[in-house]
Every structure is written in structure tokens, then in C-alpha cells.
Amino acid sequence: MLDEPDRSRTFRDADVVVLPAEAAAAVVQHARFCFPEEACGLLAADPTGRITMVYCLTNLDRSPVRYTLAPAEHYHAWRHAEARGWELVGVFHSHPRAAPVPSARDVAGALEPRWFHLIVGHVDTAPRLAVHRIVDGRVTSLDLRVEG
């Protein structure tokens, strides 16, 4: 029982997010595909905390400086994850020409304190990934480990 993963701790309290290389590549690829607009999507994990799926969603804003997840696609991603015993654990979006640091809009719009916020910055030159937690308007940078 000691080895049983505690799902509630895995992403809420962890200061490291482990991302499979394939998931990182999918996020960067979606960001490139949507360039120069912001890309966005969701990430699911299994009960052990392993990232199992990257959902590339439509950015309803079609904007280079902001994003809104398409609600119907968000719902379908949630249904897809739930059916497999997974949980949505994070949201990602891109900063096409800026650093992967949450904007004031990102902070104000962060409604799910349990999620991590993965940002792909500098899609125009050298894409860089960074992950943050945003709780009550406070941003905490987390360590990101890409594996595999």
C-alpha cells in the first residue's frame, strides 16, 4: 500500500511535472500548427499521475495574444478522459512570440487551481516549455521534466 500513488497529491502539491517526450512534442507541434495564433488544449493523466493524453483544442479567440478553450471540445475531452479513468490535470497554450510566462490575462483567467498551466513560449524561434501553477492570482513556477 505504501507504493500506491496518491492522486490528490500528484498534481496539486507536486513541484515537478513529468511530461512524456511524445506529449511535449504534440504540444509544440500544435503550437507551431496554430502559429501565429495562440494554440491551446488540455492534458489528462491516469491515477498514477502519468500523462496519458494531449487534447489539442480550438482557440475560439483566434488571437496571437489570448485563448479561449472551445467549450464543446473541452467537454468531449473530459468525457474521453473520464471514460478511461483519467483526469484532466492541466491546460496548455502557446505564446507565439513571447516567453512562456503567464500573462496578466492568463492569471486572471485561471479558474482551476488544481491544474498545472503548461505554456509553450517563443514558438517563432526556439519553442520553450514552462509549467506553472496559478492559485488565487499567485503564480508558482514548477519544474518540468520531459522523459522518454
Ligand SMILES: [Zn+2]
Ligand atoms: Zn498566455
